[in-house]
Amino acid sequence: MYNSEWESRKLIIEIGKRLWQKGYVAANDGNISARLNKDELLATATGVSKGFMTDDMIIKIDNNGNSIGRGNKYRLSSEIKMHLEVLKQRKDVMAVIHAHPSFCTSFAVAGIPLNKCIIPEVIVTLGSVPIAPYGTPSTSEIPESIKPYIKEFDALLLANHGALTLGSDLMNAYFKMETLEHSSRIIYQAMQLGNVNVLQKEDVEKLMEVREKMNIPGKAVQCTYQKKEETVEQKDLIKTITTEVLERLKKSKETN
Numbered sequence: 001m002y003n004s005e006w007e008s009r010k011l012i013i014e015i016g017k018r019l020w021q022k023g024y025v026a027a028n029d030g031n032i033s034a035r036l037n038k039d040e041l042l043a044t045a046t047g048v049s050k051g052f053m054t055d056d057m058i059i060k061i062d063n064n065g066n067s068i069g070r071g072n073k074y075r076l077s078s079e080i081k082m083h084l085e086v087l088k089q090r091k092d093v094m095a096v097i098h099a100h101p102s103f104c105t106s107f108a109v110a111g112i113p114l115n116k117c118i119i120p121e122v123i124v125t126l127g128s129v130p131i132a133p134y135g136t137p138s139t140s141e142i143p144e145s146i147k148p149y150i151k152e153f154d155a156l157l158l159a160n161h162g163a164l165t166l167g168s169d170l171m172n173a174y175f176k177m178e179t180l181e182h183s184s185r186i187i188y189q190a191m192q193l194g195n196v197n198v199l200q201k202e203d204v205e206k207l208m209e210v211r212e213k214m215n216i217p218g219k220a221v222q223c224t225y226q227k228k229e230e231t232v233e234q235k236d237l238i239k240t241i242t243t244e245v246l247e248r249l250k251k252s253k254e255t256n
Helices: 005-021 080-089 101-110 120-125 141-150 171-194 201-213 232-255
Strands: 029-033 040-044 058-062 095-099 155-158 161-169
Touching: 005 029, 005 040, 005 058, 005 095, 005 171, 029 058, 029 080, 029 201, 040 080, 080 095, 080 161, 101 155, 101 161, 101 171, 120 171, 120 201, 141 155, 155 171, 161 171
Parallel strands: none
Antiparallel strands: 029 040, 029 095, 040 058, 095 161, 155 161
C-alpha cells in the first residue's frame, strides 16, 4: 500500500525529527527512504540534519537513484545505494531507515549480534538481528555487505557503523528502529548486572505462534534459544545407564 507523496514527505520530516530528538542521529547522520509507487521513491538529501528537514530536503528519485521531477539545490545522499539494494531485493518493503542509535551501534562496534531470544516483543517483531560485515560508508561496499541478509531480516547492525531497519511503511520501519535501540539498551544493562536470561525453545515457539496469529508483516528469523538443562535426576540416570552398559560390554568380552 503506497502513501501519497504529500503524506510520505510529511512522515519523513516527522520521523527525521524523532530520530534526532531521541539521539539516534547526530549532526547530518542517517537517511530515510520510502516507495511512492513501483517506479518512484523519496529519499533524504545529503548534508542535512534530520531534526531540521524541510520539504525541499527530500528528493524524488527513480529505482536507479536518478533525481526526477522538480529541480533541487540539494544532492541525494550517497548512502542511497544501500536503500536501493534493499528495495530491489524486497518488494514487500516500503521504507528503509538508517541511523546510529548509541546502544545498538555499540553492539555493532563490539561485534556482538543481537541474536539471542531474550525479550518477547523483540522475538515477535524482529527476531534475530545479525551484524553485516564492515563496509566503507558511501561506497558500494555496504550494499554488498548487506546483500546476504536483506531477504531474511528486517533489522541489521552494520559493523562499526550503525543500524538499518526495513518496514512495510515508514512508521513500521521507524518503530523497528525504536524497538532495536530500546532492547539493545536493556540487554546492555542486564550484561552490566552480570546475567542475561535467554528464553527456552518452548517459550520461543509460543511467541512465534503469537506472531503468526497476529499476521505481523515482514521477516523474523528465529533467534537462538536456551537449551533445556538436564536435571540432577536426569544426569544420575544417564550415568547409571552408561555404567550398566559398560559393565555388560565388559562381561560380554570376558565370556567370549
